[in-house]
Amino acid sequence: MEEKIRNRLNEQIVAEARRRYGITPDNFEELGGFESFIYGYEKDGAPYVLRLGHSLRRSPGLIQGEVDWINHLARGGAGVAKAVNSEAGNLVEQISDGRGEQFLATAFVRAAGGSVWQMGGWTEPFMLEYGRLIGKIHALTKKYQLPNPDWKRPQWDDPIMTDITSALPQLDSGVMKLVDNNLAYLRSLPTPPDAFGLMHQDAHTGNLFVDEAGNITLFDFDDCVYGHFVYDIAMVIFYAITNHPTPEDFCAQLWPLFWQGYCEENQLAPIWLKEIHPFMKLREMDLYGVILRDIPDYSGDNWVGEFMNGRRERILAERPTINFDFTKIGLVHK
Incomplete structure (x- = not known):
């Protein structure tokens, strides 16, 4: 991840992302991530993933296009982790980073199971x-x-x-x-x-x-x-x-x-x-x-x-x- 993005994240931004998706702090954990910040959480007994990307890397429109296509695939029955709405009904939430740009929050259903190596390999x-x-x-x-x-x-x-x-x-x-x-x-x-x-x-x-x-x-x-x-x-x-x-x-x-x-x-x-x-x-x-x-x-x-x-x-x-x-x-x- 680019340092100029990593250095803009702070706990206030993470807390605002949690608020917008109705996530309680006790059901929230950092999962890592390479190009974005990835977190796991539970809501109403179901597991989800929250992703925090940044507008310096992908514009809000590009993220909207990504999640709209994912949900088209999910509606068609493809095995994909569909995007879910925020509390306000949005698939993409824009959160100011205080420097004229935004963190872009999106949430997805967490995929069931595990890696192919954990689940029997290349059968x-x-x-x-x-x-x-x-x-x-x-x-x-x-x-x-x-x-x-x-x-x-x-x-x-x-x-x-x-x-x-x-x-x-x-x-x-x-x-x-x-x-x-x-x-x-x-x-x-x-x-x-x-x-x-x-x-x-x-x-x-x-x-x-x-x-x-x-x-x-x-x-x-x-x-x-x-x-x-x-x-x-x-x-x-x-x-x-x-x-x-x-x-x-x-x-x-x-x-x-x-x-x-x-x-x-x-x-x-x-x-x-x-x-x-x-x-x-x-x-x-x-x-x-x-x-x-x-x-x-x-x-x-x-x-x-x-x-x-x-x-x-x-x-x-x-x-x-x-x-x-x-x-x-x-x-x-x-």
């Missing part, structure tokens, strides 16, 4: 359900109508959503050149309504919970954008296989099941599957740039250290993120 039923969830979100997106043009979310390549545009030019001009080439290709892709629309953009397993019945609830829609549906799919695969000891073997297990589940909920022309690789490469280079910018010493972080080990050389060699042909879908054996 075949989970892989199928994961595909169904992403497919259902994309199918519902096609029916979404933006109620207010001021709430429109950014495009996938908007500078405010792409860390590499600010992180890499000074840090690694060689990789940035490849980023520019990749972006130019991806921007040349058509944007038909059956393959392009609002998408989560960060639907990895760190942003979902699984309950005991195997139901998945996706949360953290802060990065949702208008983009190619295959980009959402590429993000799922990227984080599933990154740092896996045998990524190709694992992908061979995951991909047919995930794609089968996806196709049960949404139809995406298979020709788009060849674009998984360039979108995975975009995330690979983006993550590389963010780590260079934000984590100068990652020796104590095993996941980051493993990811960065030889990463620059692989990027400069223009090697695919994984050696796998997604167009050869294969059959799921019962």
Whole structure:
């Protein structure tokens, strides 16, 4: 989190956010957060999450667009953590930070269950359900109508959503050149309504919970954008296989099941599957740039250290993120 945002938060602002959502202090706990302040609370016996973001990072209109789309998905039956109203009936509450900007408070139903690793791991039923969830979100997106043009979310390549545009030019001009080439290709892709629309953009397993019945609830829609549906799919695969000891073997297990589940909920022309690789490469280079910018010493972080080990050389060699042909879908054996 940017220091200029962190330094503006104080107990008076947190207390005002609690007041606006009718939260008592004894049912309130800090949960952490990376780009926003996240708190857990209970109200009328049900668990919720309160998020405090800031207008320096996202405008009130962008937050309105996020929560309106989330609730459209929830009404359609998708497994998402829906937004709930404040005591005044608002989905977004603006609280002055005393410096001319605002903290933006939003609250959500707290997802049931726990992480995939706590709930049995990457089982075949989970892989199928994961595909169904992403497919259902994309199918519902096609029916979404933006109620207010001021709430429109950014495009996938908007500078405010792409860390590499600010992180890499000074840090690694060689990789940035490849980023520019990749972006130019991806921007040349058509944007038909059956393959392009609002998408989560960060639907990895760190942003979902699984309950005991195997139901998945996706949360953290802060990065949702208008983009190619295959980009959402590429993000799922990227984080599933990154740092896996045998990524190709694992992908061979995951991909047919995930794609089968996806196709049960949404139809995406298979020709788009060849674009998984360039979108995975975009995330690979983006993550590389963010780590260079934000984590100068990652020796104590095993996941980051493993990811960065030889990463620059692989990027400069223009090697695919994984050696796998997604167009050869294969059959799921019962």
